[in-house]
Amino acid sequence: MTTVLVLNGPNLGRLGTRQPEVYGSTTHAELADHLVETGRGLGLEVQVRQTESEAEMIGWLHEAADQGWPVVINAGAWTHYSYAIADAAVLVPLYVEVHISNIHAREGFRQHSVLSAGASGVIVGCGLGGYDLALAHVAATA
Helix, strand or coil, X not given: CEEEEEEECCCHHHCCCXXXXXXXXXXXXXXXXXXXXXXXXXXXXXXXXXXXXXXXXXXXXXXXXXXXCCEEEECHHHHHCCHHHHHHHCCCCCEEEEECCXXXXXXXXXXXXXXXXXXXXXXXXXXXXXXXXXXXXXXXXX
């Protein structure tokens, strides 16, 4: 089975309580369990990780690059300004950028992504189902 890292950035560990009108009521733990099961059905071994630390996120991207693992990434606020994460992401053989909300319909600062140019795909505004779409893309591509 292909190993896939699903990497979530700052504040995504607060899913279920953080702005449920935007992000829904599913917790991060529930999302992680769902994605592991969904991945298994697609022939993928999914590892879901979440961090508030930019350095830890970069380390995980380096790990994926070294192992040749594809990545599904929701970098949260780092999406909009972290060139360090963007530089680490392009080392990964394949990554899909996911956003739960439609970042293009939100505040101006959220409408630009420094990650998108290197991504195999970008999924926005599909709620938590965007992760499922990203895993399906990885399964079809990797």
